[in-house]
Each structure stands twice: as structure tokens, then as C-alpha cells.
Amino acid sequence: MRSTVAVCALSLFLVACQTHKGLNENNQTHVVSTLKPVDFSEKKTFVSQKLAQYKVAGFDLGSWVNQKPGQFFSRVKPQHQQAAVLYLYRPDSKWNRQEIIAPSFFLNGKRIPSLISNHYYWIELAEGDYQLSISRPLTVMHFQKPLVASFSVKAGQQYFLKYEEEQFRGGPNGSEDLLRVGPLMQMPTKQALREIGMTQLKTPGLNYVAVIQPNGTLQKSKEKIKNKEYKASDDVRLTEPFKIYDPRTW
Template sequence: MKTRVPSIVSVFRPLALLSLLLAMSGCTVYQSIGKSVGSYLHPVSGHDFVHIANEKWDHRNALLYFYRPHSQWAADEIEAPSVYIDDTHYFNIRNDSYTWLEVSPGERHIAMRRPLLGLEGLNSFSLSLIADATLKVEPGQIYYLRYNELSEPARRHPELAPDDPLAQGALQLVTRDYAMQAEEIVSTRFLNSDLLAPNHAATSIVETTEDIDYERQLTRLEEERELEIERLKEAGKYESASWFWPFGGGPTVPLETDREIRKLEREYARLERERERQEEAESGGGWWIF
């Protein structure tokens, strides 16, 4: 009698369907189904480490390098941990590998989660949250983030406080000098994207991070606006709506937060126009069917 062994596709298909149903219900699902294969099953085969050329990224932005030095633990891994920037999944980092992302300046939230058959968490719950940190990045700067669950860097980053999340644990920010040592990033291979382990790294995510920053600032200003209105009510500078005309009423003085919101919206509109001009320039200003 033959025994039928379930294929990888048959195992992951119901998990992917479950993830889709949860996402449709409004839940935030953290998952890397079909992307989490580890080095034991699929070793990294990219080229040896090399910095990307200076002309390949805009120095008004920042560059993040992620790397994972070789260890037997990581080499025997069935599933590799996921890396998220600003709550968006970009790649799963396997043994002896590196990759990079170009991001806009500002505060970037970095998280790592360990999957179980690709599933990682739901809303605020995570099966295994490896790292949860915020890194403030500056224009033109390059940052090196080292992941190793067995050994921490021999030297802490001098610009980080001892209690900073990126100065302790498995994921740490290290200096360029430290990363350039033997057995560090220089000994790793590029985390290429392929059919068995696709990823969305080694690219610019500047537009995405700019949009996230806009949404964050707008949300913050809207919350501050509510607080400002409460202060004006207490100070007697707010008129309530009449019972017969519910659309009236409001503050009797201009709101500072309204001014800041209008400024933010103008800046974002200018940014969108700049993107459109750049897209037109890159496309040659149009297309020609002949």
C-alpha cells in the first residue's frame, strides 16, 4: 500500500487561505507564507558582499544594510525570520546573507518575527517577536543592522544608549568598521529573490516610507486638534452648535493644528507633483506607438 506524502503546496494552501480570510475580516495578519524557507532547505546562493554603487541610490535618503553572519544554528534553520519596516514585510533573512533597502529620512520602525509555517502573528499578538525597535535615520547615511541569535557584537554602537533596543538582543546596529571585519557582512552573500524564497528587498522603498510618514503626521495632528479644541472649550473660545442647526458652532479663534495640517497637505501635494515629474522624465515624457 502506498503512503501519500503531502506536498509543500498542499500544506501551505490552507494557511494562505486562512491568512486571506483573516485579512478580509479587518485583522492585521503577519505572515510570510511561501517566503520563510530557511537555509537548511534553501541555502543562499547570491554573489559575495559588495556595497551598491553611490549612483544607485539618492543621497537625500538613507541606506539600511541587513546581514546575518554564518552559524550552524542558522544553517540548520527550517524557517528564516521575517524583517518588517514600518509594519510592512520585505524579506526573511537566511544564514550567511545580506540585503539592503533605501528609505526616506526619519524614524523607521524595524521589527523581526519568527514564523511557524509562515504564520507570525495577528494584530498585537506575535508568535515570536525577535526585535521591535525604532531607528532614526539621516539623509546620506548608511546603517548596518546585524542579526545573530547566538552571539552579540563585541562592541556596542557608540551612538546608542545601553538600553536602546538596537544595542541589545539578536538584531543590533553596528558601525561600518565593525561590519567590515572578517566573518561579518563582508563574508556574507546576497539574499537573492527566487521562486523558493521570494523577497522585496534590495530596492528603494522611499515612496512607501514617505507615505507612511505623511499618514503618521496627519494622524498625530488630528489627535492634537481634538486636544486643542478641548482646551479652547475650557477657555471659553468655542461656540456650541444651536439645537436647530447642528452644523454651526466651532472655535472662535483659528486653530494652530489646522494651520499645520494645511501645511502638511501642501508639502505632500508638492511631493506628489515631484514624483509625477520624475516619472515623466524617466519615461521620456510619453510613449510612441511607432
């Protein structure tokens, strides 16, 4: 009798474990990128290279004109656990502040906000391979040969890319195998956090991740993730609590 009860209990336990496992598998979501994929195996022809170089596209004004402030840096939690977060930033300098037209950034062929002086924003990406190209336009006309950087991101990870034309701050510390193409360089997390801390969010964060639903359809989130409106009073930090003057203590 006892052996029969034990066998039944063991069977129920195994069934419950299998059911729990099945529920977990069903609850897991799969994410994909909403950006146009890049065929890295495709051989670049003379025509394709020139089309990438000479084009008409939008542009962003530099800090000489655009002096709108924003919230100081803070880490973000991705809207999807399986997504990666890529932070792009450009520290402040006199050179950067005198820029009239900022360099244009294109991620997988899609134009994303330019980085101006003392500026950062983030991009939420699905795991995969990406291509970032940068060129300096003459308003809407692009003539300059673009700077191209290819990179990969892993789910749940965070990455920091710094754009630094002067490079007087130096590059990444140590001998880590990090991305570096011209003024664009990947920074180690600790070093990046020391530099990015005083930069400001002058453009919304971006989300290029979609969730695959059980029926096969894609659920897309809002592409632009707007932060609360900047207020100068938010930057005030009192080191000691404010106290009302008491004349009896004089």
C-alpha cells in the same frame, strides 16, 4: 564714468548670484518614504498588540532548504543623494545553516526578506523614523510576540544592522549609543565591514524612496533592485597573473 560701470557690474554680479541660487534651489529634489508611516505617539492597546502578534503572513525558508548563493558584499550608491542606506546582514554559522524557517521581518508593517545564514541586503530609505518587527512564524501563521525596534535615519548616511541569535561574535565595540534589541544590533561601520564582507546578496536590494516632483506628484523608483546573476567564476581571484608554460625555461 568708472563709478557707473562699477555699479552696473556689481548689479549684474548680484543678479547672476541670485539666479544661480534660484536654479540650485529649483534643482534640489525632496524625497519621501513610500512605506506606511508609523504613529509612535499612538498608545498600544491590548487589541492592537494581539493583532500585531497573531496574523497570517508570508514566510521565507531557512538555509537548511534555501542554499542559493549570491554575490559577495559590496557597498552601494543610493539612487537618491538625499536617501539613507540601511544594510541588514546575518553572518554564517552552523546554527544558522540548520534553520528550516527563517524569522520574518516587517518594516513599518510591510514584510521584507528574512535574513538567512551568510546573507545581506540593503534598503534605501528617506530620512525619518521607522519600526522594524521580527517574529518566527510557523509557516504562514505568526503566533510569537514580535521583537520591535524603532530607529531613525538621516539623509546621506549609512547604517548596519546585524541579526545574531548566538552572539558568540560579540556586540559592537566601544560605548557608542547604538540600537540593540535582542538579537538585532546596530554595528559601527568599521566593525560591520569586517563581518559583512563575506556575506552574500541572496535577495534584491529594496528602495522605499519617492521623489516629489515640482508639480507635487510622486515619482517612484523600482522597489526591488536586482543585482546581476551570480556566477561562481566571479569569485575566483588570482593573486598572480596566469602565465603560459614556456618549455625553454625548463
